[in-house]
Amino acid sequence: MITKDMIIGQVLRKYPETAEVFLSLGMHCLGCPSATMESVEGAAITHGKDPDELVDELNQVVGE
Numbered sequence: 001m002i003t004k005d006m007i008i009g010q011v012l013r014k015y016p017e018t019a020e021v022f023l024s025l026g027m028h029c030l031g032c033p034s035a036t037m038e039s040v041e042g043a044a045i046t047h048g049k050d051p052d053e054l055v056d057e058l059n060q061v062v063g064e
Contacts, residue, residue: 005039021057021058
């Protein structure tokens with residue numbers, strides 16, 4: 001299960017299929033340093049997305 005406090009890089013390594021969700025939000029730098037240090041919640045806020053909605057979308061993609 002993906003949570004708001006997980007780091008984007010962690011999520012992508014464990015669930016590579018989530019890349020499409022991140023890309024759809026305009027997060028095109030998934031391999032850059034910010035992705036290895038930024039939480040899912042932080043990224044959502046930065047890109048104008050509700051963190052809970054983003055977590056729900058990510059978990060739907062991975063089937064959890």
